[in-house]
Every structure is written in C-alpha cells, then in structure tokens.
Amino acid sequence: MRAAEWIVRLGGAPLGEDEKRALAAWLAEDPDHRAAFDEAGSTWRELGTLRHDPGLLREDHPTRRRPLSKRRAVQIGALIGLVVLTASLARYQLGDPWLLAAADYHTAPGELRTVTLEDGSSIELGPSSAIALAFDARERRVELLAGEAFFAAAPRGAQEHRPFVVAAAGGTTSAKGTQFVINQANDGANVLAIEHQVEVALQQNGQRSGVVLSPNQQVHYASATGMGPVRPQNVETATAWRRGMLVFDNAPLRDVVETLNRYRRGRILILDDALAKRRVSGVFATNDLHEAIETITSELGIDARSFYPFITVLY
Known part of the structure; x- marks a missing residue:
C-alpha cells in the first residue's frame, strides 16, 4: 500500500490488528515511506480547499476527448478524495x-x-x-x-x-x-x-x-x-469521569486509549502491540485531552502524529 492509500484507509473504519502491523512495518521499511506518509497526510488535510476553489474542474468539457494532463488527473483524484473525506466526516460527526x-x-x-x-x-x-x-x-x-x-x-x-x-x-x-x-x-x-x-x-x-x-x-x-x-x-477513582476527570493507575496504554477515544471525535491509534501493553498512570481533565496525549507520549518516550480531524497515531 502506498502513502496516499494508507491516509485514505486511516480516514475510514478503525484498522484491524493485521493492518496496524502492516502499517508499522511499511513505515519502518524505508525512511522515504515516513516522509511520504507525512506529506500525504498534509495533502489530505488540504483537500477541503477544493470545495471553495475547484479551479479547472469548473471548466466545460472539451468537444474532443484528449488525454488527461497530470494537473487534471491530480485534481480529479483530489475530488474523489474529497468525496471519501465527506463520507468519513458524516460518520465522524453523527456516529455509528x-x-x-x-x-x-x-x-x-x-x-x-x-x-x-x-x-x-x-x-x-x-x-x-x-x-x-x-x-x-x-x-x-x-x-x-x-x-x-x-x-x-x-x-x-x-x-x-x-x-x-x-x-x-x-x-x-x-x-x-x-x-x-x-x-x-x-x-x-x-x-x-x-x-x-x-x-x-x-x-x-x-x-x-x-x-x-x-x-x-x-x-x-x-x-x-x-x-x-x-x-x-x-x-x-473509577467514577472520576462523572466529575470531569480520568484517573489511570498502571493501566495498559490500550485501555487508556480506548477511554480517551470516547471523549474525542477523532480516534487515537496505536501501531505496535508491544506499545499497547505499556503501562500508564496519571490524572487528566476530560476537557483538555491534548495535554493528556502530550503527557503520555512524553512519559513513554514515544511519538504522535495527528491527521486532523480523524486520526492521531502513536508509535
């Protein structure tokens, strides 16, 4: 799978365990893969601008068919991506x-x-x-x-x-x-x-x-x-959520992420099974989960990459 395909896949249903391992392996395979992954994520976030300035896509079709230019092919591909993004956004806003x-x-x-x-x-x-x-x-x-x-x-x-x-x-x-x-x-x-x-x-x-x-x-x-x-x-401790707090005491990162995902429309994804088993302790306010993610990544010595508004990847 190429970088753009991974980004589109991340915008859909949560990855299965096999897909998580495949993505982790693909990122580790070649430094160029990670660079392409980051660039594709940036492009994905900018697709929304096409709705306001579609450019050549508004031109009338020519009477004679001609091969698509590279620019036109990119624009059509971006429009398809926007349709996928819109469908994902509907599920993201309204739920299952x-x-x-x-x-x-x-x-x-x-x-x-x-x-x-x-x-x-x-x-x-x-x-x-x-x-x-x-x-x-x-x-x-x-x-x-x-x-x-x-x-x-x-x-x-x-x-x-x-x-x-x-x-x-x-x-x-x-x-x-x-x-x-x-x-x-x-x-x-x-x-x-x-x-x-x-x-x-x-x-x-x-x-x-x-x-x-x-x-x-x-x-x-x-x-x-x-x-x-x-x-x-x-x-x-167990009912702290009723008071706007989340308390974790030596909890597996997998369980912590499952809880955090209930408080944000985008999903947090853990790529590595070993990472998912690492333990987390802390007290976090439910109205500031960005700080919670920053604290967790700092304490565990790991990285996070966000593809707003859908996915935050921990690796």
Whole structure:
C-alpha cells in the first residue's frame, strides 16, 4: 500500500490488528515511506480547499476527448478524495448509524447525560455511550449498547416488584441494591458495585457462571474468557469521569486509549502491540485531552502524529 492509500484507509473504519502491523512495518521499511506518509497526510488535510476553489474542474468539457494532463488527473483524484473525506466526516460527526438506530438514549463523544426512567431509576451515561430500554411486566431491562453508565436503580418494594437488570457484552447485572457502574471494555465489561450488592452472571458454552459483588468490588467478564476474579476497586477513582476527570493507575496504554477515544471525535491509534501493553498512570481533565496525549507520549518516550480531524497515531 502506498502513502496516499494508507491516509485514505486511516480516514475510514478503525484498522484491524493485521493492518496496524502492516502499517508499522511499511513505515519502518524505508525512511522515504515516513516522509511520504507525512506529506500525504498534509495533502489530505488540504483537500477541503477544493470545495471553495475547484479551479479547472469548473471548466466545460472539451468537444474532443484528449488525454488527461497530470494537473487534471491530480485534481480529479483530489475530488474523489474529497468525496471519501465527506463520507468519513458524516460518520465522524453523527456516529455509528446502526448504534444510533438501536439506542433509546445515547451520548456524543465527551458528552455526559442523565436519564430518568419511568420507574424512578436514573442512568448517567458516559461519553460515546448508548442504551436501549426493554421494560415489561416481568422485569425492568436495560441494554448497555456501548460505553459506560452509572446506574441508580429504584429499589423493589410494594409498588415495584420487577427486578432491575442490565445486559452488556453478553452478560447481565441484576441490582440487589441501588448503585453500580458498568463499563464495556476489551470485548467484555467491567461491573463495579457502589451501594449494596449486585449479581453478575454470564452464559458461556451452555454454562452459567455468576458472582455477587459488594460495595467497592469489581469484576471483568467476557464471552471469550469467562468470568474473572472479584477485585477491590476504589469507587472515587473509577467514577472520576462523572466529575470531569480520568484517573489511570498502571493501566495498559490500550485501555487508556480506548477511554480517551470516547471523549474525542477523532480516534487515537496505536501501531505496535508491544506499545499497547505499556503501562500508564496519571490524572487528566476530560476537557483538555491534548495535554493528556502530550503527557503520555512524553512519559513513554514515544511519538504522535495527528491527521486532523480523524486520526492521531502513536508509535
């Protein structure tokens, strides 16, 4: 793949692991590749000017066909690139259309939103998050489609006999108490009990596994790996996002980037698997993530290259 093709590819869906390795290998193969990559990125950012000054593209077509000049070919190629850029920009601004269609409530990158349900329960959605509701006569069911949410479930009593259940990443969390947090991460979910107890269950290969969490306890589960061990967790640290802060304590860079991507419309991409496993600690304000990226790259001794507004590459 050439430099321009990589830039266009980066403007689309997130790269797969094989593509990340291919890009890293291509950049390391030849110093000229990195120079071409940087130049292509600069050209990509300037494509928007064609909308205001398309130049020769406004000329009438000649009556006799003639071979395209190099200048004309470049302009047509740039126009095609602009179409690709426009399509990517629509997804960048509006989000995943399938997710938005399935959600009853959702948030944009960097947005927090509190929803009050018909039973009196409240849900505080973190950034880039979405939920769907399925209340019926048997249960009060909420599906966390993406992101993170703080749940304050109205307790069962004489007026409300239905259990409050949240489905996420193939598992379910049933409120025995009132307050808990669920965060979708690493192809699974983290569940943290804050007030009273919650029961977490997972169906895997026809077998059901479950744990009951008490306050300040957390568990991670995933369909591929099953139910993890119960671990202690500091509630203030884990819910700092509700106060506009992000706290990372020896967290893998992969997890840090996954969190940061919920707060910005462009995506951060890690090219190297070994880099993704390096550990990060720090406290960052959610309204100044540029400083967060600068601090992380400085502390880890790595570089970052931005292709505004879509991609920031860490390498």
